[in-house]
Structures are given as C-alpha cells and as structure tokens.
Amino acid sequence: MSTPTSSKTAEPLIFELGQEGRANRYLEEGKALDAFLPEAVVRKDLPLPDNSELDVVRHYTRLSHRTFGIDLGFYPLGSCTMKYNPRVNDAIVAKREFAQLHPFVPDALAQGALQIMYELERSLSSLFGMAAFSLNPSAGAHAELGALLIAKKYFKERGETRRDKVIVPDTAHGTNPASASMCGFKVVSLPSNERGRVGVSEIRSVLGPDTAVCMMTNPNTLGLFEDEIAQIAAAVHEAGGLMYYDGANANAIMGYTRPGDMGFDLMHLNTHKTFTIPHGGGGAGHGPLGVAAHLVDYLPVPVIAAAARANGESGSAASDRLTFKLDFDRPKSIGPLRSFWSNFAHVARALAYLYANGEEGLKRVSQLAVLNANYLRVKVAEFLDTPYPEICRHEFVASAQELKKEHGVRALDIAKALLDHGYMAPTMYFPLIVPECLMVEPTETESKETLDKFVEALHQIVEEAKTNPQALLEAPVTTVVGRVDETRAARQPDLRWRAPQ
C-alpha cells in the first residue's frame, strides 16, 4: 500500500538550493549597513542562501509530503491525545486583532484578549475543581516546574524545609521526575501494584516528614483509574504533603470527576492534548497550571484580575460586564515562567474549543474517548496480550512480549509495520513497567470504521509476525526511508549542514 509520504526521491537541504542574489522583493532595497553603524560592529559575512519564493514553496511542500499528521491518518499515540484539530480555531487566532497584538499594549486596549484569558481561566477552574489557574506555562512540563516551585516556596514559608522528597509512581511521565529535580527535590520512585495502580498502603510506606509532593496521573499511563485516589490524597495530606495531578490524561474524566474532588492541590493541563491545540510537530504547547485555594497567592505572574465595569456596558455573558487587567503585584508569586503572559494564541484556541462543546459536550468527549479505547482494547485483546484486561479509560496498553519470545518480533517491529499500513504507531516502550509495550490512545474523534480498519491492520501484522517474522523486521518499506540508523546519529553527531570546503 502506498502512503502519502512515499516519494523516495530525497529532498536537498535549503542550503543546497538557490543562487546568491536570487532575491524576493518583499521590501525596498536597503542601504549598506555601514551607513548606520560603526564599521567595528557591522557583520561582514551572512552566509545564508537566496531562493525564489517558488523554490521555497516547493521545498517545504515536499517536506510536508514527507511528514505524517492527524490530517493524514489515525494517530493512536498513547498519552498524547491526538484528536482532530478544528480549523475554526486557527481561523480565529489568525485574525489581525489577535495575531498582531503586542504584549505591552495597555490593558485598556487589549480587553478582548484579557477577556479570552479570563473566560478560559474561569472555565478550567470550574471544570477541574481548582480555585484558580495560571495560563502562563508553555507546556505540561513547564507547568510541572511551576507547580513544584510553588510547593517549594509554600513549604519554605511554612518553615518546612525538610520536605525535599517528591513521590513519583513508576508509571509517571518522564517529565515528572525531571521537573522535580529542577527544583532540587529528591525523587522517590513508587512501584505500581499488581493491579497496575498505586495503593494507599504502598503510599503510606514512603510517606514521612520529608514528603513534599506526590505526583499522580489519573487515569495513569496504563489507562487505569487510580480508584484509591481519595485515600491516597488523604494519607499524603495527613503526612503534610501536597498532591499534584498530571493532567496529560484529563481527556478521560471530564464531567465525571475533577482533580479538586479527588484531593489534588496542584495540577496542570495540556491544552495541546485535551483541548485540540495542534501539536505542530512538537509544540508550541500550552500548560495551564491549576491550584487549590491555599496556593493561589503563589501562582506565576501575571494573573488576570477582573472588576465590574463602571459604565455599565454589557453583553450576553457575565464576563461582558467586567473589565480586566494583568496583575503583576503578587508578593508571594514564584515569579514569571516565560517572557510574556501566555501562549495567547493557544489560549484563544482552547476557549473556542470549550465554546464548541460546553459542559455537556465535554462530558460527551470523555465518554466517547473512553468508549473508543475500550472498544479497541477488546478487539485487540483477541490477538495480542493486554496485560490489564479490565475496563480502561482513554487509553490501554498491549504487550508484544509473547511475540518476541516465540517469533523474535518486538513492539518496535509492530510499530514500524503499522507505518506501512498508513497509521502512526502507538507510543512504544512506555510505561516502562510493561515489557514490549504498545500504548494506544484512539481519542473520541475517530469513527468506529477507522478503529475497525486499524484493528484489521494490527491483526494482519500479528499474523505476519507468526508466519513471516522476517518481513516485519524490515518494515517499514513504503516510507521515504527505511529504518533509520539511530546509533550512528548518536555516535557521529551531525547536527547541522556545513558549506562544502
């Protein structure tokens, strides 16, 4: 089968194209730079290529043909929530009044932007049971860092500087321990029990006067709901610690429970997962950071402050009767986490998505995301081992351990074979506790037909693993390149083009 990314003709680098002086006339011709600057500071050489617009358009269009996105096909990448990215959101943020708004425009002249931020902040706080959110962090890991800085400052101000341990289950995303160590915390890794969960008795065994924060993902990365979460939170609180909710998997819970109801004090969301912000090939993301009431004062600056309108101007929504400002005067704040206030374009996209759903729609999103995952799970379980055969949430894990033992076919080989069938591969080898793990998250925007075809393809691959394993070891064969030599890339790093000597 041919995929949309199947042209085997290599595309040269932009630096290997063009001719000096082949300029596009976007601007007037400028005078020589030394007309304006002393000779000593003027740059002598600018070794960049000149290309015609047509050649640039063809080059990046061809590169797009060698790139797989949700728009090309099913993208079941576990823990990444690769759902459809609605185009209306992009149209909205392309508007001049948003795209060209400078961050230092006075508050009175940026009320629309501030109202968007306010509406998103209030909606998220309600939806997840937090007292307030900061829209400052640029991604989930960035929000984790912010949250742990809040925890550190909170304990310091209470004189509890002994609290230097952060508890992280072994199913946690890698960002959790990395963020903890960026705040000087020591990481205590907590093994999951035979149910694939953290139990309250396991938590108690690591709690103590040095406990600062317990970071949990719920549902966890096995796709399982941590059903003892209320007892875990109570135990952590009893020990004087704080509970942190990693919201990467928030697509599974909307309308049924909230991190605030579960007992979490801090949390983040990835709007580039749950709220349809396009991932853009690895960002930009957006990681709102939520806190319970006792931690609001520590949020990064600025926060959005609202007051009633003096002149009585009004509109359809309650927020239309308010006036907004960026509040920097927050003495207990941990400080800012980024150059400017937020990834505003993503804030606007996320709010547009909330408007497309409303409360009932968001509940429906979680219902159908969980339905799709369970449907796939039972279908896949007919021919591939699923180590936790029970109701899952938005994702589930399968294991190729048997296939590896019997036929020498690993999770990696299955993943690569899926590429030949026109699918993105699931997340591989994560969580670390499942051998030969494939972690599958379909999201709610995929139809039953798409899931059925995917199951068919995966089934065919598993059969092939038994009958003709060698073929899978060579996959993918339809893509523009075959398996890539990662070892060579790491041993002889070539991280940039250099002009031929």
Place this chain on the structure above:
Amino acid sequence: MYAPHTQRDIDEMLAAVGVESLDALLAVPEEIALKAKLDVVPALPEYQIARRFERFAEKNAGVGYRSFLGAGSYSHYAPPAIAALAMRGEFLTAYTPYQAEVSQGYLQAIYEWQTYICLLTGMELANASVYDGATALAEAAIMALGATGRNKILVSRAIHPNYRAVLRTYCDGLDVAVDEVPVTENGATDLSALADAVGGKGYAAVALQSPNFFGCVDTLTKDAQAAISSSGTVPVAVVAEALSLAALEPPAAWGAQIVAGEAQSFGVAQAYGGPYAGFIASTKEHMRRIPGRLVGKTVDNAERTAYVLTLQAREQHIRRERATSNICTNQAHCALIATIYLALMGKSGLRDAASLNLARSRELASAVANVDGVTLKFPTPFFNEFVADVGRPAAEVLESLAELGILGGVDLGRFYPEFASCILMTATELTTTADINALAAALDGALNVHAHI
C-alpha cells in the same frame, strides 16, 4: 463536539465491550464523583463562536494604533507564503517526530532550523527550540551550572527585565543566586565591574544581551573576554531581536560559548506574547548539556540520507530525574515558521530588512530628538530601538499619546525606577514616515503645549 459517533455506533461498541452504558464505563468511586454544577462557557454553533471572537477582537483596540512598541516582541513583515506552508495539516497536526520514517520532512526542516541558527549566531550547534527567549536564558544558565559545578549566575542589568525575572524563578528552584552587573551612563554593561565580579571565580555563567534592552549594542571587549576566560565562567549571549543578527557581528565573534535567543522576529506572530520561538546554540563542548530535542543527520538501512531525533540520553523520557532539562514539548511549529521565513527572505532579504530597521529607527530618533524636552538617553549605537528621555513621568506621556491613537513605546520606569522619565521606542521596516511624524507631533503636544490652568 467533533466526535463522529452515531447512536448505533455507540450501542454496538458498548455491546462489544460488554457494558450497559457509557456511565458504567466512566464510573468513579462515589466519594469523588462530580456533584457540583459546572460553570463552563456555553456550547455555541460554529458561526456563533466566530461571532463571539469577533466581539473579543473589537475590544483589542490597540492593534489599530500607530505602535512603537518592541522590547522583545517585534512587528516585522511576514510574507504570506509562510502561513500557506506552515499551516499545512501535515506539519500542523504532527506530534514530536518520534517515528523518523514518517517524519523525515519535519526532521529535515528542524535540521535546517538548527543550521540557520548556527549560521546566524556563529555557534557550532543549536537545539530544536525552547519555549522562548527568557526560558532560553534560564536553560543556558543551567547548562553553565552543570559545566562548572558552581552555583551563582551573573547577568547584565541591561538584559530584558522579563528574561532576568524568569531566570530568577528558575534559579530559586535550584537555590542558585543571580547577581547583576550595573549599566554605565552609555547604556551598556559596565565591563570593568563585570571583570571584577568574575575574577572571584564563583560564577558559572555571565550573560549579556546585544542589542540590550535599551537597544544598545552591548558586547564583550577583548579584555572582558580574557577576564571571563581566565575565571572559567561560561559567557552567555542573549539575543531578543533576532533580526539584529543580520546586521551585527554574531555572538561568536565576541566570545559567547552559549547563545540564548528569541526568534519571534522571523515571521512569528506577536499574538499578545506567544507562542514564540526560543533557541539555544552553543560551542561543541556543551553538546551533551544542551536541553531539549536535537535532530541529527544519519542514514537508513539502505544508506540513504535520513534525519532522526538524537542524543536522547540527555532527555527526560530516558534519563528521568537525571535529565539535563525537563523540556518535552518545545516550539517546533514556531521554529518551522522561522525557518520558512529565513528561506524566503534569504541573505538579501534579511540584509534589506536589517538596513531598513536601522534607517527607520534613526529617522524616528532624530524626529523625537527634535521635539523640545526630549533627549536621546544613550550615545551607544543601536539596532532598531533606543531610549528617549521625555523629562517627565513616561507613563503619563504615554497615556496622552494613547489618547491620540499612538502607542509611543514602553515605559522604562516600569522596570527601572531611575529611568521613570524614559521611553523605549522601536521602529521597524513597517514603521512609516507618517507614523514617525504623528508621534513627533503628539510628543510635542504632550510636552510643550500647556492646556488652560
């Protein structure tokens, strides 16, 4: 709602799973089940969502004003071809390119971005992006802490105040002190104070921004470079206005080992502050400490050229608590936009843009300097922004300009109490002579025409 399920689909799927209802699938223990009534914005049909955002857009009146705002976010021309290419669904809706075989296009684009950043800064390698200029500085500081084993950072007070604030936020977490070098009356970093400070050999890094927050070219002299070198401190350059790299000597030429920068100027929308495109570039010796993704060139199983994410042993998903940084999602799409901008503009277009920024900002400077009561604060050469002293509280002057539809610049008093009568003004290739004349006239009106007493 963007889910395609019919009721029949739902019934068949529930039957296949063997549960009665959707509620049964999503049930949680009673004590944590949602009971509160939520307060989320209401559901609207798509055309009404567009109308709601039209209304928000109308309230951003500042976009229609004549603007002289810069200070880390710049209004430059972005050819429409950028959006036509970058918004292609293949790029926009891809995840981080973990599966190299179906991500060659994006990986190659990032390899091109890394190369562009190296060519512009004079560094030997660059990463696939970080969140923005401020976090780039913080991550560069962390690289230097690791490289030196020291626990103090020295920064020029002429570095963007927001960048310094973010650096302090990060350093608080690591119990690392951040000290500041003062600024001379010329608006540049006091290099003799800097040399004295690094002489104590306690600093992991010393950071300078050029052009600095006041717009002034602010680089290390040979003497300062020698002092830094003998102290074992890592010199870090900050670039907040990336277009200046087309006009000014690259940071490598004045001794930087790490460059932390912001590439918003390269076609990325100002968008009220984000998303932008931070970058980190460095000399080879810091390769294994650089944070975030790196794309490397290699071959596939048939010896064909191929690109792949590499040196991942540094990263959080492999190393967990021993990673060099926690960054996972970065700013790939903004980096792609910047790459396409650089390809379209080319050497000729960038030189023209840089030259026009120099020309228009000088036109602006002489126009405002001609207004009675306004003086240019610093004599140091600048790129496209400079400080004007208006002799009375800048905040009040800016407010009266805003009443005339002009955003005259950034009130420096907001960040530097001693410069409360100063405005940071910016002109780019998009600033017109009419804009400049309007600002000069309005300034004259604000400063020199006295209303009835």
